[in-house]
Amino acid sequence: MMARMAAENIILIGGGGHALVVAEAATLAGHTLVGFVDDDPQALIGRLGICRRVGTLADIAGLTGPRVLCVGDVAVRARIAARVDLSNAATVIHPRAFVSPTAVIGRGVFVGPGAVVHARARIGEHAVINSGAVVEHECVIGTHTHVAPGAVLGGNVSVGPGTLVGLGSRVLPGVTIGSGVTVGAGAVVVRDVRDDATVKGVPAD
16 A cells, blocks of 8 residues: 655755655655755755755745755754754655555655555654665654664664664564664664664674
8 A cells, every 4th residue: 555645846955865765756756846955056966957956954944835854864854953944844755655544654754665654653753764664563753763774663662853773773572762872784672772872783782
């Protein structure tokens, strides 16, 4: 089953690699790209001709319409969110993602191709559930958290705000991960993780 969102005219915040992914997903989902804002005049999606640069981050205050954060780094996402108005943030769900009809998806969320957001999961505002990631039943994902490609979260996992769950990592059912955590690529998290920790390895420590 494909999740469907109403088509919108979207402004992208950021113009790098993650913006390239979000732009493609948005287009496939039927949205129109108005343009992107980035402080770098040579940002990737502009150079590739994906869409036009309509200003810097400072200029977004003068732009109207839905916008979505397109920066993969969780700390940078939070800093940008503190600077710009995201009250009308757009949610972008790739047409090949599966999002349960009982899941709750916050504003400004990106769900990538092949991702699964299962029954009664709750995804906080501006979170990223990236390509091929699995967020199982009743998981809770915090604001600005990034579940990287291929990561798998078992049922009833809770992840705090501003956390990176790294590429291909695994989190066992029922585990709680705090805010500001970095889970290393390929890690297997078998126990709760405190705020601001960095864990890696198998089992993660």
